[in-house]
Structures are given as C-alpha cells and as structure tokens.
Amino acid sequence: MRRGPAAARAQRNADLRFYALTLLGLVLFPIAIHPIGGYPGLATQILLVGIASIGFNILLGYAGLLSYGQAMFYGVGSYVALLCVSRFFPQHPNFWVAVVLAVAFVTVMALLIGMLVVRLYGIYFALLTLAFAQMFFFIVFKWRDMTQGDDGLQGITAPPLALGFATIDLTQAFPAVNLGPFGDLSDVHYWYVFAALVTFAVLVFTRILVRSQFGEVLAAIRENEERSTFVGFDPMRYKLAAFVIAGALCGLSGALRGLYETSTAPDALTVETSGNFVIFTIVGGVKTLLGPLIGTGFIMYLQNVISAKTDAWRLIEGVLFVAIVVFLPGGILGSFRRKAPRALLANAVRVTPPPGEPSASDAQSAPHELPR
C-alpha cells in the first residue's frame, strides 16, 4: 500500500508510541500488581500464559477460527521442554535447547494437525480440534513411562539461561529496595524480566504480522472466503499458517510455563485449559492485539484474589464470561474502540441483508457460514 510521507510519519509515531507504552506497562506491571492483592510471581505467570492467548487470537480473532484444542499445544510444549531437561539431555540440560525443541515439536504437530483441520468450518473445526486435544490428553495421561501419567512431571529445575557472555539464574531476585505500597523490588525475580522480554517480542511480531499483507488477506478470508479465492488467494494456506503460528506460540507459552513452574501435569491438556484460552481471549477483546493479554491478566488476577476468599471462583468466572459474550462481544478492550467503526459501517455498508430478514432462513447453509 502506498502512503504519503505524512501518513508514514504518523504511522511511525503510532508505532513508537505503542512500543513505548507497552514497554512501560511491562516494567510497571510486577510492582503495580502488588497493592491490588497480586504479587510479582503472578505477573510472570500471566505473561507466560498470555503468550498463548496472543497466539490464539491470531487464529480466533484474525482468521476467525474457533479452536477448542489449544491446550494440546500448550500442554505438549510444557512436557517436551521439561523432558528435554530431565530425560533427553540430563547431562547437559540447556534452557534454549529445551525451549527450541519444544516449540519445534509443537510446530510440526500443529502443521500436521492443521493440514487436516483447516478444511473444516465453524463448529466442525471447533469439534475436530477438540477431538485432537482429547486424543493428546489421553496419550499423555496413559503413556506413563514417558509422562508419569496423572502424577505429571515434578521438580524439574530449569537450567540457567546461557547468554554467551553470561549465565543467568532466572530464579534469582532483584536487590532489596523498599517500594512502600508497591512491595519490595526483591520480590521480582529475573524470570519476570525474561517473560516480559519474550512477551514484548511476541507482541511486536504479532503486530507486524497482522498489519502485513498476510494479516490483511487473513482478514479478507475471515470476512468472505469465497471472494478471497476469486482474487487469487488460497485460503487454506493462510489458515494453515495462522494455525501453525498460533500453535507454536501456545507451545512456547507451555514450554516457558513448564520451566517456570518446574512441573507440568495432564491438566495442561484438558478441555478446561483449552476453554480457558477461549475465555481469556474473549474477555480481553478478540481482534485486538493487547486484548488477549489483558484478558489473561484480568482473569488470572481475579482468580488469584477471589479463590483465596471463596470456592465459587469458577462460577464467577463462568458468569463473567457469559456476561461478556452477551453484552460486550468485543471484550474489555473492544468495548472502548467499538463505537467509531460501527457508526462508519452503518453508513457505508448496505450490502448486508436488512435486519428484518431472518438469517436462519437458509437453514441448510447457515452452519457453514463463516463467522461474520
């Protein structure tokens, strides 16, 4: 797309502002969470899980594909990473090898599964991804020799982070500095810095991705797949790419979370976990870059605060989720931005059928429609 110099400059300023604000947010996050009842470790967990949600949103928000099986990538990623440390290379455990191998394994897995599932639409896509996730859940659950079944992998200390010039123990804390209501700086571990850097990189990558031609074609396919093929794009390739990227980021998230927790269990692959990524993304704001991360933080923070007080946490989460789906389909972030484009659309687009016509009239083809 051709843009004038003024537009290009405005774009560059917007980019800079976005990166600066995101970095600032990431720096303040672990101490800002303290006075509201959180703790820096929770901030680390939120970022690590948030990476999976950001990836999932590429699939759900930008490609319009609702997967109910992201937990398989997340869970398998955590298992492969921990097995790399404890079983495959016990003599020379290496942080990078564990992460890279986990992501590579999950990427291949996503590619193979993706080739089978991206041909399906809507509910069929959701159900088939769900079926694959169940398959992997039971494989992990039953393959006791490798995975220790429902005990999971426990107490696997992550190797230090080798950077060439230095080797950093991520569990090490910052020096003690009293920050008043914001706790103490020594509560923050190097893990947080690492998680924040990775999250930032993932955000930058995703932002570039969805604004590239690839992202635009993906959106075009989501809005009208048939038309996009007429223009000469192969929707399957683009959807497969989105599926693989989402899967790989889920695997990265799982691998890092596993190394951070020093453990993993088959829980990581359940329908509940897959559903959680859906909940995080929808609550935060689908089709927004930061929404999934904010949704992950919001829900995990609430869970942390509320589940300390009452057993009803998941009930509250469910009610909250239903309320968001009903009243705020754009999620927390989407609700801020919704008004302007909607008003524009109402004036500009009149090709859609008038609201009076029941859209379920064509009952045979209704379920095959792409999400609008």
Add this chain to the structure above:
Amino acid sequence: MLDGFIRGLVYVAIALGLTIVFGMLRLVNFAHGAFYAIGAYVGLVVAQQYGIVWGLVAAPIAVALFAVVFDRVLLRLFYDREPTAQILVTFGVAVVVEETLRLIFGGTTRTFAVPDALSGSLNLGFTQYPAYRLLFAVGIVAIVLLVWFFIERTDFGLIVRAGIRDRTMVQLLGGNVRLASTVIFALGAGIAGLVGAAASPIYSVDPNTGFSFLVPSFVVVVIGGLGSFWGAVVGGLIVGELQSLTTLVFPAASDVVIYIAMALVLIVRPSGLFGESEVIRG
C-alpha cells in the same frame, strides 16, 4: 459386549438431543452435558426423598424447564449470531452449571443405589446381566422409538421436519416454528435429564459428569452426521462398542480410539456417516 451396548445407549440418548436441537435450531449446544448433569443431581435428590420413580419423573421435567428458561432468556439473543458465538455462550452456561452443582453438592463422586426390586440379575441364556441395566436399555430404546414417532409421524413433527428444511416457508404457511423450536429444545434437554437420572446408578455422578459425557457425544453426532436422527443412534452404538471392545484388546487406547474414529470420519467424510449436507465449502 453388553456393557458397550449400554454405554452406547447413553451416548445415543444424549446425542439424540444434541442432533435434533442442531437440526431444528442450528445450534451446537455445549451446555447439553450440563442438562445431563442437572438431571442426574435432581434425580439423586428426589430419589433419596421419594424413591427412584419420582426421581425419574422429576429429573426430565426440571431439566426441560431449565432449558426453556435458558432458551427464552439467553439463547434467544444468539439465534442470529454466528455459530461460534453460540458455542461460546453455551460453553459459558455449561461452566456456570457445573460450578453451581459443585457448590451445592460438593466435588465428590456420588452414586445412588439401585432399588432392591431391580438389584438382582437376569439370566439371558448366554449370560447373567443386572436387571437394572436391562431395564435401562429397554427404556432408552423406547425413548428413541418415541422420539422417532413424534418427529416422523405426528402433525407437530411435520412442522419440525419442515422447519429444518425451510424455516421461513413454514412460518409463511402459518406453522409456529418458534414454538416447535422451543419444544424440541426442551425435549432434547428432557431426554438428557432423564438419562442423567436413570444412568447415575450405573455410572457415578460428579459435577464434571456433564463434560465427560458431552465430549464423547459430540464424537457420536459428528460420526453419525450432525442433525441426523439415525446417525446419532448408529454413531452412539458404534462409539459405545468401540470403547468397550478396545478396553478388552488394548485398554490404554480405549479413550483415544473414539477420537481417532471421529478424526477419520471428519477427514474422509466430513458430513458424517448419515449426514446429507456438504460441510466443506469453497
């Protein structure tokens, strides 16, 4: 073999509700397992007070009422939204129901005893089999036939079937599709509730029960063909047998095998064994 048949029949009954609701409302109901769980708990509570017969009466009625309220209050808003939004809202409701049950009844597993009159076993010539299970099997077969009769042989069923084909046309001809939809939704839910109550002496009940039966039931309807009546029946029996036969041969794979079957069916014949409509577009 017979155990697989019984399990298959449970799947048939749950999948039947899923599939007629999908046929009529074009709705994939992630809360359908929750109906089963509510039925199980209502049956449990009522049966402890008034005996199992009343438990079996109360469960489907309570669940059908719940379904009507759910439909009128929440689902109504989602008829014209995309299928994924419907999945999201029904999934949310399923979570809410599951957690409400957990709060009320606790997370522990419960069973209720088979009534004394039915606790014996019958000699079938080739094997001994618990009487309650046999009665259960007969009951489900009866339900399947009744639903079939209701949909295929009554005037009301005619509206339902026509509504599946062309909603607008039926509305123009004066058929009350709205009412038919609600009845079908309540019927599917009621069956799930009844089976939930009736099956809980066989399979234990816990708040997770809903999801643990829902997911295999999805497998059933996908294998049979979403929206297909006989697809749900045949699919349910296949899945039940597949599970129990694999348990005999290779127990470790018994849970995985049905998902492999489902993936194979979706890949080779995406519209399912009995599905008519094309699933793949473009």
